[in-house]
Structures are given as C-alpha cells and as structure tokens.
Amino acid sequence: MVRRLFPRSIRARLTTVATLIAAVVFIATATITLATIPDNLRGVVQARVELAVRRVAAEARAGTLPRVLETPSRVHILQVFTADGRLLASSPDPAQGLRLADLRPVWPHTVRFAERTVSRNPDEPETHYLVMALTTQTPGGPVTVYGASSLTDVDRALKWIYVLVFIGTPLVLVSVAGITWISVGSALRPVERIRAEMAEITGQDLSRRVPVPDTGDEITDLATTTNDTLDRLERSAETQRRFVADASHELRSPISALRAQLEVASAYPDETDWRATGEQALAAADRLTGIIDELLMLARLDAGAVSERRVVDLVRVAEDQIRRRAGGRVPILPDLCASAPVYGSPMQLDRLLTNLLDNATRHAATRIDLEVAVEGDKVIVTVTDDGDGIPPQDRERVFERFTRLAPARAKDKGGSGLGLALCRDIATAHGGTVTVADHFPGARFVVTLPLYGKP
Known part of the structure; x- marks a missing residue:
C-alpha cells in the first residue's frame, strides 16, 4: 500500500x-x-x-x-x-x-x-x-x-x-x-x-434539499447546483414512475383484449370464426410489438445510447415513405428539394418520419402535405394534415409520453401516445427540434435538423 x-x-x-x-x-x-x-x-x-x-x-x-x-x-x-x-x-x-x-x-x-x-x-x-x-x-x-x-x-x-x-x-x-x-x-x-x-436523502424521498449558505462563495454555488440536481432527479424519478404506470396500463389493454378473445374462442370453439379471431389476435400482437419497440427506443434515448450514424438524405427517406404508403386512405402530396443530407441514425430518422406520417394519416381528412427543404444550415421537414388540428394550449402537451387528446382517442383507440414523444426525443438526440406550427385547417408539425457539412 x-x-x-x-x-x-x-x-x-x-x-x-x-x-x-x-x-x-x-x-x-x-x-x-x-x-x-x-x-x-x-x-x-x-x-x-x-x-x-x-x-x-x-x-x-x-x-x-x-x-x-x-x-x-x-x-x-x-x-x-x-x-x-x-x-x-x-x-x-x-x-x-x-x-x-x-x-x-x-x-x-x-x-x-x-x-x-x-x-x-x-x-x-x-x-x-x-x-x-x-x-x-x-x-x-x-x-x-x-x-x-x-x-x-x-x-x-x-x-x-x-x-x-x-x-x-x-x-x-x-x-x-x-x-x-x-x-x-x-x-x-x-x-x-x-x-x-x-x-x-434516499430514492424513496427526493423532496429534501440541502441547506444553501448565504456566503455567496463557491460552497453556495455547490449547494445551489446540488439542489438543482435533486430537482432534476425528483422530476426524472416522477417521470419514470408515471412512465412505468402508463406503460403498464397501455400494455395491459391489448393483452387483456387478446386474452378475452382467446378465452371466448376456447370456450365456444364451434361458434368461433377462427380466421377473424386470428386476425384480431395478430392486430393485438402488432400493437404490442409497436408499443414495445417505441418503449425500447425511448429507453435507449433516455440512457444516451448512441446508435450507428452516417450521412442520411432525408429526401430519400421521404421518398421511401411515400412509396410504402401509396394507395393508402389519404394521399401524400410531396414537395421535396433535390437533397437534404443530415448526419444521424438511419433507423431513428426513418422512425421520426414514420410516426409523423402515421399521426397525420389518423387525423387527415383528404390530404397530407410533406415538404423537405434546406434553409441556410438547417433542414426543414414539414408534415401538414387537414384534420381537426391541435388547440394552442395542447401543442406542447402532445409531446408528453402516453398523452392522447380526446379527439385522437375518439378516432383511433389503437394509439399508444408514444409516437410524438419519440419524435421529439429523436430530433433532440440529433441536435434538432420538433414543434407544432399555426395552420388551419388541420395541424402542421415542423422538424428542424442541422444540415450536414455546415458549422
């Protein structure tokens, strides 16, 4: 020693x-x-x-x-x-x-x-x-x-x-x-x-704070920073508890529906349409898979995990989305620039555009406008629908996890309330933002990401 x-x-x-x-x-x-x-x-x-x-x-x-x-x-x-x-x-x-x-x-x-x-x-x-x-x-x-x-x-x-x-x-x-x-x-x-x-101070009680001396020196700064950290920990712990509770609730619903369908089918096998039951079970399983995938991606983003990144052209990503959605309920009208390169995870950026278009598809009445443009050192992606729109007081709340407004619940009972929250986390992880802009009729989501190659 x-x-x-x-x-x-x-x-x-x-x-x-x-x-x-x-x-x-x-x-x-x-x-x-x-x-x-x-x-x-x-x-x-x-x-x-x-x-x-x-x-x-x-x-x-x-x-x-x-x-x-x-x-x-x-x-x-x-x-x-x-x-x-x-x-x-x-x-x-x-x-x-x-x-x-x-x-x-x-x-x-x-x-x-x-x-x-x-x-x-x-x-x-x-x-x-x-x-x-x-x-x-x-x-x-x-x-x-x-x-x-x-x-x-x-x-x-x-x-x-x-x-x-x-x-x-x-x-x-x-x-x-x-x-x-x-x-x-x-x-x-x-x-x-x-x-x-x-x-x-323990994990069960994060409400306590350390005393802040009135000397105005470095120890005062230390105590203030410590209390700020405890504030963040308390908010994080509360968010985690709420997240676990909401996730349990969201996962329980499709599982309960799937169990009820299978129990009824097992109780009355001769009277059951097994084809329809299988399709309903697959739909419930797909919903569970989607919720779990989004939860896992959110968990990785929360943990600061860095996915493999490379240069991604958002114009090509948008074109792939339009091809996959061809013949859907609502047409997508594109307005794309020649190229919009960003540096990031191809899977996460694709998921970002997927969630925005899924949200627009659920609420659009007749059309969806998809625009990708380059403005200065930024890439701007705009997704606009002509649905009911989002009230100004709810434009930040829709990005909270498991938050679904009343009109959304009435139109689509299969949503999880995680899509827009995941969009914001992905944009933040790539140095960008997602906001809701003024538009009538309908809602307009604006994604801003750094253009690759610009300081």
Missing part, C-alpha cells in the same frame, strides 16, 4: 500546506536576517569608530594633537601611542583593563579591527568592545591611533533577533497552523451540513 504524503482530510491537508509554506518563508527570512543583520549592525559601529580614528590620525599628522581627545557620540575610547608604547593622548575616561596597544596594524595607513571583552569598572559586568588601530606618520615619528566603541547595543539587538527567530518562528508557525485549521473548518462547515443532508 502506497503511503500518502498528505492526510486525507482537506482541512488537515490545507493546514499542512499552509504551515509548510509559512515555514519555508520564515526559514528563508530568518536565514537572510541572520546572515546580514549582524554584519550590518557591526558595520555601523565600525564606520563610526573608523571615522573618529581617522580624524585623530589627521590631527596627529598635522601636529595639532591635543593631550585629551574628544570622543564623538557612541565612541567610548580614543588613544594615541608612540612606536615605543608611550601614551601621547587619550580620551577622558578610558576603560580599565582594555589593552589597546597589543593590537598593531600590519601595514602603515591601514586599519585593523578586533573585538575585546573587558570591564570598565570592577563592579560592572563585562563590556564587549569593537577596537580599531591605525598607524600614521607624524612630525615626531610614527604613532598608532586606537579607538573603541561598545557593542552592547549590537549584542542586545542580536539577542532579540535570535529570540524572535528561534522562539518566535515556531510560535508563528503554530499560530498559522491553528488559524488555518479554524478558518478551513469554518469554511467547510456548510459542506459537512450538505454531506449530512445528502446522506439522508
């Missing part, structure tokens, strides 16, 4: 990442600080002492060296010694025990630095000094100028820096981890409520 580098919890992972990033930043900052600040602080003291020493050396070279040397601010000791170690000049209050004469420059006119730790007075703690020596030539011979400045302020500042780096950095990292843990926990609390609510 491969070990995880980070914990599984998002809260723990974000806390770990934030702490690691903070640690990298603070360690880098501390490294740069410890590498530069001490030298910078000592450099300031060194520049101050060097300036004072060079000033005294200039006075010595000019022969104007006083016996008592004036020390600038923050320079504590200035002394001038001859080559044989005799003291020529000194600041008013030199530190006891601070030996300066043992620090000698290697070359004339060059500055040498060193650090000494002494006590100015026996009762005081030791003091850390930065000592500087510079040899110069004077009218009386070579002399060495010494200067010293206390590093107490520098040591105190460095002590605080070390405390902040080595004690403050862990405290800051702990604070970052704690703040991140609390902040992420607070941000994820709505997610936990959503998870708990989702865990209690």
